[in-house]
Amino acid sequence: MTFMTVDSRTVSQAGEDAMVAAICQIIDPHNAEHAGLLLGPGDDAAVLSCTSGQPVLTTDTLSADQDYRRTWWEGRPMEEWPRDLGTKAAAQNLSDLNAMGATPIALLVSLTLPPEFTVQWVQDFYAGVVRACSQPGAMGCAVAGGDLGSGADMSVTITAVGEPHQPGRLLRRSGARPGDILGVCGRLGYAAAGLALLEQAVASADRGAGLEVQGAAAGLLAECLEAQKRPQPPLTAGAAALRAGATAGMDLSDGLLRDAGRLARASEVKITLDEAALNAEARSLEPVAQHCEGAPYSAASDWVVSGGEDFGLLATFPSPAELPEGFRIIGHVAETAPGESAGAVLPGWTGAPGWDSMRG
Ligand SMILES: Nc1ncnc2c1ncn2[C@@H]1O[C@H](COP(=O)(O)OP(=O)(O)OP(=O)(O)O)[C@@H](O)[C@H]1O
Ligand SMILES: Cc1ncc(C[n+]2csc(CCOP(=O)(O)O)c2C)c(N)n1
Ligand SMILES: [Mg+2]
Structure with a gap:
């Protein structure tokens, strides 16, 4: 040795x-x-x-x-x-x-x-x-x-x-078709939750001391901190998505709603995100939001919908399709109505769509 x-x-x-x-x-x-x-x-x-x-x-x-x-x-x-x-x-x-x-x-x-x-x-x-x-x-x-x-x-x-993986076959942002379902692989909102925890610790007088959490939420907080500091993207998901016949895909770096909008515009379609599915994802992060002093009650939803740096894989699949392991359904693809622009929507959402590297 x-x-x-x-x-x-x-x-x-x-x-x-x-x-x-x-x-x-x-x-x-x-x-x-x-x-x-x-x-x-x-x-x-x-x-x-x-x-x-x-x-x-x-x-x-x-x-x-x-x-x-x-x-x-x-x-x-x-x-x-x-x-x-x-x-x-x-x-x-x-x-x-x-x-x-x-x-x-x-x-x-x-x-x-x-x-x-x-x-x-x-x-x-x-x-x-x-x-x-x-x-x-x-x-x-x-x-x-x-x-x-x-x-x-x-x-x-x-x-x-x-x-x-397959010469001549790439997962582009532009292939989504009306009728496809939208799937995601990887955690949503964890990196943004980690960022909130880290920024809160920086702002507090005792720096990292607030992050030494014991009890039920400790494991979840540790996962969020890791997601922000040393992310582990699901690096086999792209190949799996292609094998399953994915029509389009991209990774999530700037927030789900912003990135889904990019995929929708490249494909000239409308993507509707599923409110119930995203609410369920947000609920799993509520213990972290409770740990962020002064966080609005909706913080967990903000992290899921517009938090960046999750590096999960967003992909569209023809319906009906069996999604590859690790993917879950979070929306669907439709034609744009006459006069409507291509893009992504989350019904009822009034928060920010995501991160802009030129504006923050
Ligand atoms: N300075 C640049 N010159 C030329 N092309 C650029 C430049 N910056 C970005 N692009 C191109 O614009 C597209 C989108 O870039 P962007 O950096 O948003 O993609 P991304 O790598 O998926 O995002 P992220 O940086 O959040 O991971 C890419 O095809 C990229 O090559
Ligand atoms: C100190 C600090 N402030 C803010 C953030 C959040 N953040 C930075 S880059 C990015 C998106 C991807 O960027 P890009 O498109 O440039 O690759 C996000 C959400 C952070 N990680 N650290
Ligand atoms: Mg990318």
């Missing part, structure tokens, strides 16, 4: 070449199992074997105070913050490939780091990336390379490359 020693040099003391070597210590053992990675870190670019000839590409960034706050990990073991960030940065990209019906092959990781960050921080971050690539649905995903830079604020950008 080998023991890794803690490397407390700062990244500026270590320098770029030593940093790449430190990163490779973490990712090489993981990459060794990936035959699709013909050439990994060390050259000017990586080389992948892409047998379908149809690479699928996506990219996403995490920024401080937009996507997370350093203070959320105050009082936690030191490695948790970088490890969780690595997992979240990778997961949000893997989720987009899943939503296309693609299997991930490789990630490129670009890090801008303040000079005082330690080598250990970076290694823990990559351990988090590797953790996300060790989940069912992502096990074929290597870490092919990236870029390192220094800057006043930390920022993480990951680019993911995948291949369609």
Whole structure:
């Protein structure tokens, strides 16, 4: 057994070449199992074997105070913050490939780091990336390379490359047809509930102390915190949806109502979300809402309908259809009435539709 020693040099003391070597210590053992990675870190670019000839590409960034706050990990073991960030940065990209019906092959990781960050921080971050690539649905995903830079604020950008599970068949936003049913796989509202808990803890005088909950709600609160800090998208759901004949799909990053509206507009249809189904989902989060001081009684519904970052899979299926395991019905698709615009509605809903990355 080998023991890794803690490397407390700062990244500026270590320098770029030593940093790449430190990163490779973490990712090489993981990459060794990936035959699709013909050439990994060390050259000017990586080389992948892409047998379908149809690479699928996506990219996403995490920024401080937009996507997370350093203070959320105050009082936690030191490695948790970088490890969780690595997992979240990778997961949000893997989720987009899943939503296309693609299997991930490789990630490129670009890090801008303040000079005082330690080598250990970076290694823990990559351990988090590797953790996300060790989940069912992502096990074929290597870490092919990236870029390192220094800057006043930390920022993480990951680019993911995948291949369609079935060459020529992708899960697009544009294929939903009138008469289809709308299904979802993965939790709804948990990440937003976690965000509310974390933001409440930041605002309170005793920071994280309010999160040390005992009793019946403890497990649920812990799940919500995890959903926000280190999400685990259902990465086998895209392939399952395609196998079941899904007509359209996308992942849920900006809130159910906003994202369903995008799918509806791309498909030129009307999607009606099922109030009773979503109320039932909201009820399961009420113990968390009760834990959020000053939260309006409707907070749990807000999380379910418009909370983002759940990274579940939304998909439409011809009716009647047997939904794949893990999916449940939350709405239906219809033609737009004459003069009506395509979009998604939730009858009676007057709250926000979701998150806008340009407005917050
Ligand atoms: N800066 C950009 N230049 C070109 N295309 C972009 C740019 N930003 C977004 N797009 C494209 O717009 C589409 C929607 O982007 P968006 O980031 O909302 O998708 P997403 O990755 O599913 O969302 P999220 O970032 O919430 O995960 C994608 O096809 C994306 O490639
Ligand atoms: C500090 C802090 N404030 C707010 C949020 C919520 N949030 C950030 S990005 C996003 C949607 C996806 O974004 P994008 O489309 O840019 O990928 C949501 C709901 C957070 N996680 N942390
Ligand atoms: Mg997406």
